[in-house]
Amino acid sequence: MVKAEGVRKRFGRLEVLKGISLEVEPGEVMCLLGPSGSGKSTFLRCINHLERINAGLLSVDGELVGYRPVGDKLHELRESEIARKRAEIGMVFQHFNLFPHMTALENVTCAPMRVKKLPREQTRRRACELLDRVGLADKHDAYPTQLSGGQQQRVAIARALAMEPKLMLFDEPTSALDPELVGEVLGVMKQLGGEGMTMIVVTHEIGFAREVANTVVFMDAGVVVESGAPADVLGSPRHERTREFLSKVL
Amino acid sequence: MSSTEVTSGAGRPDDIRAVPVRRPGRWIAAAIVLVIAAAVVRSVATNPRFEWSVVGNFLFDARILHGLVVTLELTVIAMAIGIALGVILAVMRLSPNPLVSSASSFYIWFFRGTPVLVQLLFWYNIAALYPKIALGIPFGPAFVHADANTLITSFVAAILGLGLNEGAYMAEIVRAGIISVEEGQVDAAQSLGMTRLQTMRRIVLPQAMRVIIPPTGNETISMLKTSSLASVIVVTELLRAAESIYDVNYKTIQLLIVASVWYAACTSVLYVGQYYLERYYGRGASRELPPTALQRLRMLSLRSPRSGGV
Numbered sequence: 373m374v375k376a377e378g379v380r381k382r383f384g385r386l387e388v389l390k391g392i393s394l395e396v397e398p399g400e401v402m403c404l405l406g407p408s409g410s411g412k413s414t415f416l417r418c419i420n421h422l423e424r425i426n427a428g429l430l431s432v433d434g435e436l437v438g439y440r441p442v443g444d445k446l447h448e449l450r451e452s453e454i455a456r457k458r459a460e461i462g463m464v465f466q467h468f469n470l471f472p473h474m475t476a477l478e479n480v481t482c483a484p485m486r487v488k489k490l491p492r493e494q495t496r497r498r499a500c501e502l503l504d505r506v507g508l509a510d511k512h513d514a515y516p517t518q519l520s521g522g523q524q525q526r527v528a529i530a531r532a533l534a535m536e537p538k539l540m541l542f543d544e545p546t547s548a549l550d551p552e553l554v555g556e557v558l559g560v561m562k563q564l565g566g567e568g569m570t571m572i573v574v575t576h577e578i579g580f581a582r583e584v585a586n587t588v589v590f591m592d593a594g595v596v597v598e599s600g601a602p603a604d605v606l607g608s609p610r611h612e613r614t615r616e617f618l619s620k621v622l
Numbered sequence: 623m624s625s626t627e628v629t630s631g632a633g634r635p636d637d638i639r640a641v642p643v644r645r646p647g648r649w650i651a652a653a654i655v656l657v658i659a660a661a662v663v664r665s666v667a668t669n670p671r672f673e674w675s676v677v678g679n680f681l682f683d684a685r686i687l688h689g690l691v692v693t694l695e696l697t698v699i700a701m702a703i704g705i706a707l708g709v710i711l712a713v714m715r716l717s718p719n720p721l722v723s724s725a726s727s728f729y730i731w732f733f734r735g736t737p738v739l740v741q742l743l744f745w746y747n748i749a750a751l752y753p754k755i756a757l758g759i760p761f762g763p764a765f766v767h768a769d770a771n772t773l774i775t776s777f778v779a780a781i782l783g784l785g786l787n788e789g790a791y792m793a794e795i796v797r798a799g800i801i802s803v804e805e806g807q808v809d810a811a812q813s814l815g816m817t818r819l820q821t822m823r824r825i826v827l828p829q830a831m832r833v834i835i836p837p838t839g840n841e842t843i844s845m846l847k848t849s850s851l852a853s854v855i856v857v858t859e860l861l862r863a864a865e866s867i868y869d870v871n872y873k874t875i876q877l878l879i880v881a882s883v884w885y886a887a888c889t890s891v892l893y894v895g896q897y898y899l900e901r902y903y904g905r906g907a908s909r910e911l912p913p914t915a916l917q918r919l920r921m922l923s924l925r926s927p928r929s930g931g932v
Binding site: 531 | 804806807810814815816817818829903905
C-alpha cells in the first residue's frame with residue numbers, strides 16, 4: 373500500500389529524514405515510535421504530500437506521491453491531482469484540527485459534499501452512522517469547543533473516515549489528550565484496525581503498538597533504527613538506542 | 623442537634639452577607655460626573671442660540687433626506703468595492719508569486735500613503751490626464767470609448783476615490799484575518815482533498831471573518847463619515863445638502879447639528895448590525911454565543927424577581 377525507498381527530506385539545512393525505507397501492506401497496522409524530532413510526523417506528512425520529499429521514492433498504491441514519471445523524468449502533479457490523491461488518504465492530527473465554525477456533523481459531511489460532490493442527504497446519513505460508530509450519537513450538533521479532547525479526536529476520525537480512505541494516517545492522535553481520555557480514542561482506532569483498515573500510526577502509546585500493530589518501526593534522528601513484529605522490537609530490541617528509548621517510556 | 627443543622631445548610635449553603643467596604647471615592651466621582659452632565663444639558667437646552675426649533679424643522683427636510691440617501695449610497699458602494707478589493711489584494715499579498723504579492727504591496731503603499739481627500743480631487747480631475755477613456759485589449763484595439771468628463775461624474779469620482787482607498791485598508795484587515803487562522807486548519811482541509819480555493823473559501827475565510835468583522839465595522843462607520851469629504855467635489859451628500867441650505871439661510875450651526883444627528887443615527891444602526899454579524903461568525907468560537915439584545919432583556923426580567931426574593 374505504501375512503499376518508501378530512501379526518502380529524504382530537508383528543512384533548509386536541517387535534514388529531517390535521512391533515507392527512510394519501509395513498506396506497508398494492505399490491511400497492515402504500522403506503528404512508528406521514536407523520540408520527538410526523529411522525523412516520524414514529517415514522514416507521515418510526506419505520505420499525503422503535505423510535505424514534499426527531496427529525494428527517494430515514495431508511493432501509495434503503486435503511484436508516486438506528488439509526481440508522475442514520464443520517461444526517465446518526474447513531472448510535478450497539478451494541485452487538483454494532488455488533492456484527488458489526498459482525498460483517498462485519511463489523516464488524524466495531534467491537535468484534532470476540527471473546523472471550529474462547523475458542528476460535529478458538518479465537520480464530517482463537509483469533505484464528502486465539497487470534494488466528492490455527494491448529495492447532502494446521503495452524506496448526512498453516512499456521517500450520522502460514522503458519529504454513532506465512534507460513540508458520539510448524541511453530539512451531532514455540538515461545536516468542537518463544546519466537546520472534550522477525546523470527543524473531538526473521535527469526530528476527527530469520523531471526518532477522515534467519511535471520505536472512505538484506503539489508508540489512514542494518525543499523527544500522535546492521543547498526545548494532546550488527558551490520560552483518562554486516551555482510551556476512548558485508542559478504542560476506536562483498535563476497532564478500525566480490526567476491520568482491516570491500513571493504518572500508519574505515529575504514537576507514544578507502547579501498549580497500543582504492542583496490542584494492535586502488525587509492525588513496529590523505531591525511528592531516531594531521521595533513520596529507521598529497527599523494525600519488525602511488536603513482540604520483537606518491543607520485547608527484545610536489538611539496538612541499544614531502541615532499548616534506551618523503551619526503558620524511558622515504559 | 624447542631625450537626626443536623628449543618629447538614630441541612632450544606633444542601634444549599636447560605637450566601638455570605640458581609641458589610642461591604644465603603645468606597646467614598648466612587649460616590650465623589652459619580653457626583654462630579656452628574657454635576658458636569660447636568661451643567662452641559664442645562665446649557666444646551668437653555669441657550670436660545672441653538673434654535674432647536676430650526677433643527678427640528680430641517681431634520682426631515684427633503685433636501686437633507688436626499689443627501690442622507692446619497693451618503694448611504696456612497697458608504698455602501700464604496701465599502702462593497704473596498705471589501706471585494708481588500709479580499710483580492712489580501713489573497714494576492716499572500717501569494718507565492720513575488721510579482722503578484724509586490725503588486726498588492728505597492729497598491730496598499732500607494733493608497734495608504736496619500737490622503738483620501740487628495741485622491742478624491744484627483745479622480746474628480748481625471749479628465750485633465752485622460753480626456754478619453756477606452757475599454758479594450760491592452761496595447762490592442764479598444765471596444766468602448768467614453769469621454770472622461772461624462773463617465774466620471776462627481777458621484778463616480780467619489781465612489782472611486784473612497785472605494786479604492788478603502789480597498790488598501792481592507793486588504794490589511796483581511797490579511798490579518800487570514801493569517802490568524804491556525805495552519806493546522808489548512809493541513810486538515812488539504813488532507814481531506816480540498817483544493818487551495820476550497821480551503822480558502824470553506825475553511826479559512828469563515829474563520830478569518832471573526833477577526834475581520836470588528837475592524838470592518840469600524841471601517842464602515844468611518845466610511846459613513848469620511849464620505850462627507852465628497853462634498854468637496856460637489857456630491858450633494860448629507861453634509862453638502864446641509865451646506866447648501868445654510869448658504870442661503872445662514873443657520874450654519876443648526877444645519878450642522880441636523881447633519882450630525884443623522885450621522886450619529888446611522889452609526890448607531892451600523893453598531894447594532896455589527897453586533898449581530900459578530901455573533902453569527904463567532905459561532906463555535908466560544909461555548910456559548912453572546913446574547914442578543916432581546917435575550918438580554920428577557921434575562922434581566924427573569925433575574926430581577928429572583929434577586930428581589932433573596
